[in-house]
Amino acid sequence: MPAPAPSPLVTQFALSLPGWAADELPELLARVFATVEERVALTIALGRQNFERDTGGPFGAAVFESDTGRLVSIGVNRVVPMGCSTAHAEIMALGLAQQVVGTHDLGGVGQPQRQLVVNWCPCAMCCGAVVWSGVRSLVIAGSGPELEQTTGFDEGPIHPDWAGELTRRGIHVTDGILRAESCQMFRDFARSGRTVYNARRGRP
Amino acid sequence: MPAPAPSPLVTQFALSLPGWAADELPELLARVFATVEERVALTIALGRQNFERDTGGPFGAAVFESDTGRLVSIGVNRVVPMGCSTAHAEIMALGLAQQVVGTHDLGGVGQPQRQLVVNWCPCAMCCGAVVWSGVRSLVIAGSGPELEQTTGFDEGPIHPDWAGELTRRGIHVTDGILRAESCQMFRDFARSGRTVYNARRGRP
Numbered sequence: 001m002p003a004p005a006p007s008p009l010v011t012q013f014a015l016s017l018p019g020w021a022a023d024e025l026p027e028l029l030a031r032v033f034a035t036v037e038e039r040v041a042l043t044i045a046l047g048r049q050n051f052e053r054d055t056g057g058p059f060g061a062a063v064f065e066s067d068t069g070r071l072v073s074i075g076v077n078r079v080v081p082m083g084c085s086t087a088h089a090e091i092m093a094l095g096l097a098q099q100v101v102g103t104h105d106l107g108g109v110g111q112p113q114r115q116l117v118v119n120w121c122p123c124a125m126c127c128g129a130v131v132w133s134g135v136r137s138l139v140i141a142g143s144g145p146e147l148e149q150t151t152g153f154d155e156g157p158i159h160p161d162w163a164g165e166l167t168r169r170g171i172h173v174t175d176g177i178l179r180a181e182s183c184q185m186f187r188d189f190a191r192s193g194r195t196v197y198n199a200r201r202g203r204p
Numbered sequence: 205m206p207a208p209a210p211s212p213l214v215t216q217f218a219l220s221l222p223g224w225a226a227d228e229l230p231e232l233l234a235r236v237f238a239t240v241e242e243r244v245a246l247t248i249a250l251g252r253q254n255f256e257r258d259t260g261g262p263f264g265a266a267v268f269e270s271d272t273g274r275l276v277s278i279g280v281n282r283v284v285p286m287g288c289s290t291a292h293a294e295i296m297a298l299g300l301a302q303q304v305v306g307t308h309d310l311g312g313v314g315q316p317q318r319q320l321v322v323n324w325c326p327c328a329m330c331c332g333a334v335v336w337s338g339v340r341s342l343v344i345a346g347s348g349p350e351l352e353q354t355t356g357f358d359e360g361p362i363h364p365d366w367a368g369e370l371t372r373r374g375i376h377v378t379d380g381i382l383r384a385e386s387c388q389m390f391r392d393f394a395r396s397g398r399t400v401y402n403a404r405r406g407r408p
Contacts, residue, residue, distance in 0.1 A: 007233050007274070007275065007276050007277070007304045008304055009226075009229055009230060009233070010277065010300050010303045010304050011220055011221045011225075011226040011229065011300070012218055012219060012220030012221065012300075013218065013219060013299045013300060013302075013303045014216055014217065014218035014219075015216060015217060015218075015219075016215055016216030017215045017216065021215075022213075022215040025213055025215065026213060029211050029213070070211070071211065072211050073211070073214065079308050079336075080308060082308070083302050083303065083306060083307050083308050084299050084302050084303075084308055085298065085302060085308040085309065085310075085333070085336040085337045085338065086290070086295055086298065086299060086333050086336065086337075087308075091290055094289065094290065095217045095288050095290060096214050096215070096216075096217060098217075098287050098288050098289060099214045099217045099287065099288075100211045100212055100214050102287060103287050104283050104284060104286070104287050104288055104289040104291075105289065106289075123332055123336075124328070124331065124332030124335065124363070125329050125330075125331075125332025125333045125335075125336060126329075126332070127328065127329075127332070127361060128327055128328030128329025128330070128331070128332060128360045128361065128362075129289070129290050129329045131328065131329075131358075131360045131361060132283075132289040132290065132327075132329060132360065133289045133290075134289065154335075156332045156335045156336065156369075157331060157332065157335060157363040157366060157369030157370070157373075158332075158363070159328070159361040159362070159363050159364075160363075160364075162361060165361030166361070169361075
């Protein structure tokens with residue numbers, strides 16, 4: 001039997017925003033998002049557009065300068081289109097923000113405080129990613145069982161006291177901004193019949 | 205006062221292996237790694253080379269076909285060189301494996317079972333990433349406080365029962381392969397005086 005061919009030589013991978021989001025970015029970067037409601041509303045709108053345009057799951061995220069309300073980056077879920085299970089909205093927004101800022105630490109000395117905003121509680125992976133990113137605060141539309149119950153998406157093995165764990169690491173958590181609006185968007189996603197892409201849908 | 209210039213327009217980011225690892229990859233892909241010891245030894249060697257060559261932190265990972273021992277991808281920590289806090293060895297190896305396989309789910313129907321091997325327990329973020337990747341098993345050199353005590357690296361808000369959480373999701377966990385060798389490598393890293401890059405070194 002001949003030896004099987006070795007795996008192809010892949011030494012890098014790239015993650016990108018969908019075209020519509022890249023097109024909207026210049027206008028968004030010129031705006032000021034003064035309130036947390038405006039910031040969460042952006043992430044809900046991003047999540048909605050992302051599933052309606054079939055460019056990924058119903059999740060949106062953004063990094064802001066906390067005090068000025070200036071947008072640094074946006075992210076949407078890109079798991080299926082990019083063929084990359086880590087391409088969650090938070091990973092996209094944080095990775096793009098770090099390219100903008102030019103360092104892996106969004107909270108380094110002398111930098112403005114930065115904030116990650118998401119249209120729902122980050123999953124286990126993204127909760128860890130928040131800690132390593134250097135952001136000083138996390139603002140989310142909501143947390144709790146509604147997302148998993150409505151859509152079938154799984155939050156994964158998230159720490160039972162994830163908010164306390166973040167807080168103890170100096171990351172301020174604000175939960176429950178535009179919660180009803182976000183839940184409505186997830187219901188609309190569920191009604192649309194689109195794919196829930198968890199590996200094996202979370203089954204062993 | 206003139207309005208500040210908006211953030212630059214960044215719509216994608218790429219993560220790549222260092223040159224030495226890309227150069228070694230063809231030879232590694234042609235080998236068969238029959239035992240878990242051979243697989244873990246590879247990740248320890250990758251972690252060691254990565255810090256000694258100043259191309260990232262002392263962490264290595266690899267994805268294998270569980271049964272054949274064929275290598276699918278390798279990863280090393282690239283946080284500082286790539287300016288990306290999520291560029292942990294596991295995220296690199298999983299992302300590259302998914303590019304090789306052509307899908308976000310390394311455990312899809314009809315595919316060979318795949319295994320992630322790492323030179324220490326994944327951090328909170330990477331533990332979540334393991335779940336979403338589709339791998340069927342995780343093999344690690346060790347877990348416990350030694351890594352944090354020796355190097356100052358932080359595991360983050362990892363679930364207290366992370367191994368049980370993975371097992372319940374159908375991911376078999378093997379802990380303690382070449383543990384002493386891995387700890388020795390981390391001690392060598394600590395003695396080298398190189399940077400521990402956690403955002404604000406884990407301090408609030």
